[in-house]
Amino acid sequence: MLRQDRANFHTFGIAQRGDEWYPLFSDAKTRALMEQMVRNGTMEPAAARDIMAGGACVFVQIFQAPRGDFLRVSVSR
Structure with missing residues (x-):
């Protein structure tokens, strides 16, 4: 879902507030790495449910570290 959202923004010009x-x-190749970056980072199960809903x-906080890049994902309603 996050990857598609970034593709919508960067490729198709679809933006949300x-x-x-x-x-x-x-870059599409870098967006393809997002799933791994999320797995390397953190996202609470409740955040994943809220995103899907x-x-x-x-x-999204982006960390570029020597041992691999990772994301910290949180949500608010």
């Missing part, structure tokens, strides 16, 4: 451009996700404001 609060969307921000970030160069890491402007729709209408949540998603916050």
